[in-house]
Amino acid sequence: MYELSNVTKTYEQGKRTVTALSDVTLSIPDGQMVAIQGPTGGGKSTLLQMLGALDRPTEGTIELGEANLSKLGDGKLGRIRAREISFVFQSFNLIPTLSAQDNVETALALLGVRSTLRKERAAAALASVGLGDRLGHLPTELSGRQRQRVAIARALVKEPTVLLADEPTGNLDEETRDEIMDLLEGLWQAQGLTLIVVTHDTAVARRARRRLLIKKGVLTEGA
Structure with a gap:
């Protein structure tokens, strides 16, 4: 479960102080599907970086389970991101x-998973996104929708508790967008993930069970 309390993030730009996040308080229960929607420059990416343990707030606290992401050192944050x-x-x-399989295996390299098991898990992850017959293909040999499926398999192969999707359909046409969202929603339901999708697309945001602006x-x- 995420708990954000009075999170503010500011940056210095020359002589100006820019506020990217302003006093954000938010709870996201385990297993929830959430969309965060807003215009470019509105704070979506900054909030995603906070949730992903890639940055720390200027003020306030961010907790994921029992871990206080706003206080942990870089090493511990890296381990949380990895696992x-x-x-x-x-x-x-x-x-x-x-290849597609080798790309997926890279997510397991830092976890100390032995080579044989990495190959098995990568093949299973690709099969779960409908690419069991594309293991040896290079990205240039795959369509846009297939490349995004490989990226999703790579994200899920380490069996995370949280999946953060940053404009996951932004480079795709409408038909492929819906296909990828069907896939993400199905995997969310099957695996019990906490799924947080950042998007500017209202059609994508409305797919979520909870919508934040x-x-x-x-x-x-x-609404």
């Missing part, structure tokens, strides 16, 4: 010289 939190991005972020750093509950 509990996975990310899916708009740009796929696949390594072009590696953020504008100029201020977070509100959506």
Whole structure:
């Protein structure tokens, strides 16, 4: 469960202080599907970085379970990211010289999983997203929807408790967008993940069981 209390994030830009998040207080229960929607520059990415243990607030606290993400050192935050939190991005972020299976295996490399088990888990993860027949294909040999499926398999192969999706359909057409959201929703239901989707797309946001709106750093509950 996430607990955010009075979270504020400010940056210095020249002689100006810019407020990216303003006094955000939020609870997200385990297993919930949440969409965070807002305009570019409204604070979506900053909030996602906080939830993903990639940054710390200027003020306030962020807790994931018993871990206070706003107070932990870099090493402990790195271990939480490695084991509990996975990310899916708009740009796929696949390594072009590696096959689909090898790309998925990279998520297990830092966890000390032995080679044979890595291969088995990567193959199973790809099968779970409908790419069991594409294990040896390079990213350039896959369509956009297939590349995003590989990225989702890579995110899920380490069996995280939280999946953070940052504009996961931003590079896809409408039909493929709906296909990827069907996949994410199905995996969320099957695996009991906490799924948080950051998007500017209202059609994507409405798929979530809970919708949050953020504008100029201020977070509100959506209808």
